Amino acid sequence: MKTASFRLRGWGYWTPDCVVEHTNAVPALLRRRVTPLGRQALSSAWELPETANARLILSSRHGEFSRTLSLLEAAANRSDLSPADFTLSVHNALIGLLSIAHGNHKGHTAIAAGQESFCYGLLEAIACLKENPDEPVVLIHFDEPLPGAFSQFNDPTEQPIAIALALATTGEGDLIQIDFEASQHKDKPSTSHSHDFLNFLTGNLTEGLSVGVNVQWRWTRHAVA
Numbered sequence: 001m002k003t004a005s006f007r008l009r010g011w012g013y014w015t016p017d018c019v020v021e022h023t024n025a026v027p028a029l030l031r032r033r034v035t036p037l038g039r040q041a042l043s044s045a046w047e048l049p050e051t052a053n054a055r056l057i058l059s060s061r062h063g064e065f066s067r068t069l070s071l072l073e074a075a076a077n078r079s080d081l082s083p084a085d086f087t088l089s090v091h092n093a094l095i096g097l098l099s100i101a102h103g104n105h106k107g108h109t110a111i112a113a114g115q116e117s118f119c120y121g122l123l124e125a126i127a128c129l130k131e132n133p134d135e136p137v138v139l140i141h142f143d144e145p146l147p148g149a150f151s152q153f154n155d156p157t158e159q160p161i162a163i164a165l166a167l168a169t170t171g172e173g174d175l176i177q178i179d180f181e182a183s184q185h186k187d188k189p190s191t192s193h194s195h196d197f198l199n200f201l202t203g204n205l206t207e208g209l210s211v212g213v214n215v216q217w218r219w220t221r222h223a224v225a
Contacts, residue, residue, distance in 0.1 A: 012044035041142040045164035056108035058095035059121025118194035
C-alpha cells in the first residue's frame with residue numbers, strides 16, 4: 001500500500017443538483033469562450049485565492065468533448081471547421097485560458113487517465129507539492145457524459161461534475177491522507193472517483209473509499225485544531 005497526504009486549503013465544485021452559488025467573477029470574455037461545463041470548472045477554481053499563484057493541474061477523462069464532436073461532424077459534412085472549437089479542443093486548453101487570465105506563470109499540467117483521471121490528477125498534484133513544498137497546487141477536474149453517437153459508451157449513472165481543490169503542505173486546512181493499492185476485484189468499480197471524493201468532502205466524512213479497475217483509493221480526513 002502507498003500513502004500520500006496534503007493540506008486541503010479550500011475547494012469549490014458544481015454538479016447538476018449543486019446548491020453552491022458561484023460569484024461569476026470569471027471575466028465575461030473568458031466565459032464566452034468555453035463550454036457550459038468549462039464555465040463551471042473555471043468558476044470553481046477562480047474563487048480559490050491560491051489559483052493566481054499556484055501550480056495548476058487539470059484532470060479530465062474526455063475534456064470538452066462537445067468541441068471535438070462538433071469538429072468531427074463538420075468534417076464529416078464537409079463544412080468549415082470552427083476556429084474557436086479547433087483552437088480550444090486540445091486537452092489543456094481550459095487550464096491554459098485560466099493561467100493566462102490570472103497571469104499565472106507557475107506552469108500547468110493536463111492529465112487524462114480514463115475512469116481514474118481524477119485520482120491520478122490528485123497524485124500529480126501531490127507530486128508537485130513534494131517537488132516544491134513551498135508552492136501551492138490547485139487541481140481542477142471536470143467531466144460529463146459523452147454526447148451524441150458516443151453516448152453509448154457512458155455509464156447509465158454518470159453525471160457531470162466540476163471540482164477544484166487547493167492543496168498545500170502546510171497552513172490551515174484539514175490534513176487529507178490517501179492510501180492506494182491494487183484493487184482486489186471484490187467490489188464493483190466506482191462510476192466516478194471525483195463524485196466519491198466530493199461526497200467525502202460534502203458529507204464531512206472522516207473516511208471515504210473509491211474502487212477503480214486497477215487501483216483502490218482510500219481517503220482519510222484528519223481535522224486540524
